[in-house]
Amino acid sequence: xxxAIMGAMLEEVDPFLESSEHEPLLRFFKKHSDTEYGSNLYHxxxxxxxxxxxxxxxxxKVNAALTAATMIEHFECDMLLFxxxxxxxxxxxxxxxxxxxxxxxxxxxxxxAFGHPHGYVPEGKVYVxxxxxxxxxxxxxxxxxxITLKKGIIATGxxxxxxxxxxxxxxKTFDADAIEMEGASVAxxxxxxxxxxxxxxxxxxxxxxxxxxxxxxxxxxxxKVSSSFIMAMLEKIISKQVQ
Ligand code: ADE
Numbered sequence: 642x643x644x645a646i647m648g649a650m651l652e653e654v655d656p657f658l659e660s661s662e663h664e665p666l667l668r669f670f671k672k673h674s675d676t677e678y679g680s681n682l683y684h685x686x687x688x689x690x691x692x693x694x695x696x697x698x699x700x701x702k703v704n705a706a707l708t709a710a711t712m713i714e715h716f717e718c719d720m721l722l723f724x725x726x727x728x729x730x731x732x733x734x735x736x737x738x739x740x741x742x743x744x745x746x747x748x749x750x751x752x753x754a755f756g757h758p759h760g761y762v763p764e765g766k767v768y769v770x771x772x773x774x775x776x777x778x779x780x781x782x783x784x785x786x787x788i789t790l791k792k793g794i795i796a797t798g799x800x801x802x803x804x805x806x807x808x809x810x811x812x813k814t815f816d817a818d819a820i821e822m823e824g825a826s827v828a829x830x831x832x833x834x835x836x837x838x839x840x841x842x843x844x845x846x847x848x849x850x851x852x853x854x855x856x857x858x859x860x861x862x863x864x865k866v867s868s869s870f871i872m873a874m875l876e877k878i879i880s881k882q883v884q
Contacts, residue, residue, distance in 0.1 A: 642690075642691060642692065642719050642720065642878075642882065643691075643692040643693075643694065643716070643717060643718045643719050643720075644691055644692070644693055644694070644718060644719070644720050644721075644722060644875070644878070645694050645695075645696075645709070645712035645713070645716070645718035645720065645721040645722065646693060646694070646695045646696075646721075646722050646724065646871060647695070647696050647697065647698060647705075647708055647709065647712060647721065647722075647723055647724070647827070648697045648698070648723065648724050648725045648864070648868075649697060649698050649699065649700050649701075649704070649705060649725055649821075649822065649823045650697055650699075650700060650725070650860075650864075651697050652860050652861055652864050653697060653724055653725040653726065653864045653867070653868070654695055654696070654697045654724070654868070655861075655864070656864060656865045656868035656869070657670070657695055657868060657872075658684075658695075670684075670686035670687060670688045670693050670695070671686055671687040671688070672684065672685075672686050673685040673686050673687060678711060678715060679707060679711055681696055681697075681698065681699070681707075681708055681711070682696060683695070683696045683711070683712075683716060684696065685716070688875060688879075689879050690879060690882065691875060691878070691879060694712055694716045694718055696708055696711075696712065698823065700822055700823070701799050701822050701823065702747070702797060702798075702799055702822065702823060702825070702826035703799075703826070704823075705822075705823035705824075705826045705827050706826040706827070706829070706830050709721060709826070709827040709830040709831060710830050710834075713830065713831070713834045713836050714834070718836070719836065719837075720772075720775070720836060720837045720838070721827065721831050721836055721837075721838040721839070722775075722838070722839050722841070722871050722874065722875075723823070723824060723827055723838065723839065723840040723841065724841055724842075724864070724867045724868050724870075724871045725821065725823070725841075725842055725843075725864065725867060726821070726842055726843055726844070726845035726856070726859075726860055726863045726864055726867065727740065727795065727819040727820060727821040727824075727842035727843070727844055727845065728801075728802055728808075728819065728820045728821065728844070728845065728846050728847065728848030728852055728856075729818075729819055729844045729846070729847045729848060730796070730808055730811060730812045730817045730818055730819055730820055730848060731793060731812070731817075731818040731819070733791070733818075734791060734793075734818060734819060734844050735844060736844050736845065736846065736847075736855065736859050736863065737843060737844060737859070737862065737863055737866055738789070738791055738843065738844045739783075739788065739789065739790050739791065739841065739842070739843050739866060739867065739870055740790075740791045740792065740793050740795070740818060740819050740841070740842050740843075740844065741771075741776060741779050741790055741791070741792050741793075741839065741840070741841050742771055742792075742793070742794070742795040742824055742828075742839075742840040742841075742842070743770065743771070743776065743792045743793060743794060744768040744769070744770055744794045744795075745768065745769050745770075745771070745794070745795045745796075745797060745824045745825040745828040745840060746760045746767050746768050746769070746794065746795075746796050746797070746815050746817070746825055747760050747796070747797050747798060747825045747826070748760065748796040748797065748798040748811045748814070748815055748817070748820065749798035749799055749800060750762060750798075759814050759815070760814075760815060765829070767815075768794070769825060769828035769829055769832045770828075771828065771831075771837075771838050771839050771840060772837035772838060772839060774837065775837055775838070775839035775874075776792070776839065778874055778877050778878060778881070779839065779841070779870075779874060781877060782870065782873045782874055782877050783870075786873060788870065790870070791818070793817075793818025793819060794815060794816055794817045794818050794819075795817065795818065795819050795820070795821060795824045795825070795840060795842065796811050796815045796817035796819070796820045796825070797820070797821055797822060797823060797824045797825035797826060798811075798820070798822065799822060800822070801822070801852070801853070801856075802820050802848040802852065803846075803848065803849065803850060803851075803852035803853050804848075804849075804850075805848075805849050805850070807848075808820070808848045808849065819842055819844065820848055821842055824840040824842070827840065828840065839874075841867050841870060841871060842867060843863035843864065843866040843867040844859075844863060845859045845860050845863040845864075846859065
């Protein structure tokens with residue numbers, strides 16, 4: 642099985658890498674090769690019996706869609722795990738909390754002028770759902786390791802939200818729990834290619850007036866929280882394969 646692991650920013654995948662000045666070395670994985678493709682770097686590696694392709698897309702929906710499609714079509718990944726950080730919309734989510742997406746939507750997709758609901762385009766759907774099996778695996782990992790894993794709706798858009806009014810609007814319109822800038826575009830690509838996927842985020846900020854400051858402060862820590870959980874999921878996936 643070949644598994645894509647992706648984030649949007651270097652900081653989000655860096656916990657998997659031991660960056661040296663000249664070349665990133667894989668910390669957990671046995672390195673196979675690094676390939677530049679479509680202006681991005683893809684690390685191919687082995688972790689126990691799993692083939693891994695690791696990359697960060699750069700920020701935003703278009704970059705993330707390009708990377709997800711490349712992981713699937715060019716590198717032939719069978720499954721995609723997304724790791725990274727998000728802004729909290731739900732007051733129940735605090736900095737450092739882990740949230741697994743149960744549904745993903747695009748809060749900035751708007752053809753309401755034609756009578757369609759927010760986040761909808763013809764032949765599409767407002768909410769895309771990740772793999773149930775991967776959500777079960779995540780729950781099993783959280784239970785075994787006594788980690789609090791929250792689940793919720795993640796809203797994606799090409800905007801860093803640092804505005805309580807916009808945040809409220811997204812909460813109300815999409816019933817969203819967290820916001821970020823890539824998840825739903827990855828979801829659309831994986832759904833289109835019928836590739837099971839999972840989107841995990843650790844909260845870095847509350848999408849409020851302090852969001853930019855908090856993001857800078859907590860990006861690295863929250864990215865590590867998310868990537869550590871993804872590592873534990875890989876172990877679980879391996880143990881399930883062996884059974
Ligand atoms: N990712 C992390 N925090 C975010 C925010 N406030 N808005 C959009 N994406 C984010």
